[in-house]
Amino acid sequence: MSERSTVPRERLGALLRAMPKAELHIHVEGSLEPELIFALAERNGVALPYPSVEALRAAYAFSNLQSFLDIYYAGASVLRTEQDFFDMAWAYLQRAAADGVVRAEIFFDPQTHTARGVPMGVVIEGLHRACVQAQSQLGVSAALILCFLRHLSEEDALQTLEAALPWRDRFIGVGLDSSELGHPPEKFARVFARAAELGLHRVAHAGEEGPPAYIWGALDALHVERIDHGVQAAQDAALLARLARDRVPLTVCPLSNVRLRVFPDLAQHNLRALLDAGLCVTIHSDDPAYFGGYLLDNYRLTFDALGLDAGHARLLAANSIDASFAAPTDKARWRAELQTVFERMAIP
Numbered sequence: 001m002s003e004r005s006t007v008p009r010e011r012l013g014a015l016l017r018a019m020p021k022a023e024l025h026i027h028v029e030g031s032l033e034p035e036l037i038f039a040l041a042e043r044n045g046v047a048l049p050y051p052s053v054e055a056l057r058a059a060y061a062f063s064n065l066q067s068f069l070d071i072y073y074a075g076a077s078v079l080r081t082e083q084d085f086f087d088m089a090w091a092y093l094q095r096a097a098a099d100g101v102v103r104a105e106i107f108f109d110p111q112t113h114t115a116r117g118v119p120m121g122v123v124i125e126g127l128h129r130a131c132v133q134a135q136s137q138l139g140v141s142a143a144l145i146l147c148f149l150r151h152l153s154e155e156d157a158l159q160t161l162e163a164a165l166p167w168r169d170r171f172i173g174v175g176l177d178s179s180e181l182g183h184p185p186e187k188f189a190r191v192f193a194r195a196a197e198l199g200l201h202r203v204a205h206a207g208e209e210g211p212p213a214y215i216w217g218a219l220d221a222l223h224v225e226r227i228d229h230g231v232q233a234a235q236d237a238a239l240l241a242r243l244a245r246d247r248v249p250l251t252v253c254p255l256s257n258v259r260l261r262v263f264p265d266l267a268q269h270n271l272r273a274l275l276d277a278g279l280c281v282t283i284h285s286d287d288p289a290y291f292g293g294y295l296l297d298n299y300r301l302t303f304d305a306l307g308l309d310a311g312h313a314r315l316l317a318a319n320s321i322d323a324s325f326a327a328p329t330d331k332a333r334w335r336a337e338l339q340t341v342f343e344r345m346a347i348p
């Protein structure tokens with residue numbers, strides 16, 4: 001067992017759980033555990049191409065982003081009713097609360113569901129009800145971010161945004177996810193401009209598998225406020241300088257990056273190098289049911305693999321709060337709670 005310079009390993013683990021943290025990169029469809037997939041398939045009379053929970057889980061051996069997405073969209077096909085969307089989001093929020101999450105900004109992919117005939121209102125109302133209950137029963141502040149699937153057309157994204165407008169007060173922003181290579185951010189410039197007109201926050205996946213040019217494109221063509229993943233920025237010194245200067249957060253998902261073979265293992269992840277370059281890096285879970293861990297697993301395993309210490313813990317938790325779209329009063333309260341946790345645990 002290794003000892004950190006200031007804090008033993010067990011206390012560091014307890015600190016990582018106790019710290020108030022914001023989860024800013026979580027696809028709610030990626031929180032669908034195999035057990036819930038099977039339960040919903042049975043409830044809805046949906047046939048699955050896997051005989052058992054174990055067989056489904058055994059299929060979670062991915063070689064890249066696309067090999068994961070194929071299985072992820074198949075899993076989401078069991079979602080049919082408002083209650084299904086509620087159950088999925090509520091299961092995630094309970095796990096997040098247990099990990100010390102005080103704020104969750106949750107991605108959802110409406111096109112995955114509306115293309116199957118599920119009405120937009122069913123998706124949004126089910127997820128929203130879980131967010132409301134998270135505040136009242138768990139003390140977790142939860143909000144939704146509507147993501148466009150980048151393998152589909154911009155026209156489809158524009159229609160999706162318009163179709164969601166009757167629920168405009170139920171989501172705080174838009175994002176861009178799905179297959180990255182071959183679908184540069186510029187393809188979605190008009191729909192992101194429309195989102196900006198509507199007063200929505202804007203984020204985009206960029207530089208997960210794609211080149212630094214896609215991160216430049218997300219900044220300059222989509223005017224995003226955060227980059228999801230962004231780890232490929234390390235290849236471009238001018239881009240690192242831009243991200244540091246403008247304090248653009250990178251929502252990094254270490255376990256996802258290893259499972260999708262962006263890095264061969266956690267010890268070779270560049271999260272520490274990105275922090276050392278002065279970037280506003282945060283840690284998140286991406287698709288926790290598929291990638292082997294929720295938020296606290298991502299923190300603990302990354303801290304172990306990279307030898308991070310209590311100073312990094314404070315910085316990463318503070319970054320996550322600062323990078324969130326929560327109200328300034330909430331952010332100030334969580335920052336004060338973060339300070340209290342360090343004082344209570346007598347960690348300098």
Ligand code: HPA
Nearest residue numbers: 027177178179205286287
């Ligand atoms: O990691 C991801 N990348 C892109 N799209 C996604 N949709 C769910 N997870 C991901």
Ligand SMILES: [Zn+2]
Nearest residue numbers: 025027228286
């Ligand atoms: Zn993601």
